[in-house]
Amino acid sequence: MRVYDKGMIEIKKDKNRYFRSSSFPLAVFLFSKGEQIVGISPTENPGKKEFAFIKTDRLEELVEIFKFGENDDPELLVSIRLVEQARRQLMDRLNDG
Numbered sequence: 001m002r003v004y005d006k007g008m009i010e011i012k013k014d015k016n017r018y019f020r021s022s023s024f025p026l027a028v029f030l031f032s033k034g035e036q037i038v039g040i041s042p043t044e045n046p047g048k049k050e051f052a053f054i055k056t057d058r059l060e061e062l063v064e065i066f067k068f069g070e071n072d073d074p075e076l077l078v079s080i081r082l083v084e085q086a087r088r089q090l091m092d093r094l095n096d097g
Helices: 008-011 024-034 057-068 080-097
Strands: 018-021 037-042 049-054
Touching: 018 057, 024 049, 024 057, 024 080, 037 080
Parallel strands: none
Antiparallel strands: 018 049, 037 049
8 A cells, every 4th residue: 555645736637547436434445445646735624634535447346335335335345454554654745734
């Protein structure tokens, strides 16, 4: 898993290339599934951050499964070690910024 920080200026230039979400559980899920984060930026709500991912067909499929999938969908299964690693890395990024 890698976190890429390309700066939010570049991300805002091409909004169609990126998927954004302020949902921490969704961000942890996507990151633990190997999706690339290109930035984390503040939102209008002072207590929230927005995660930007490179938009791919796979990412869009994972978002649909996370939001609307059946509880027994095998795509929802992720090793607890990967989830915890992803959560810690994202928390570190949030606390650094």
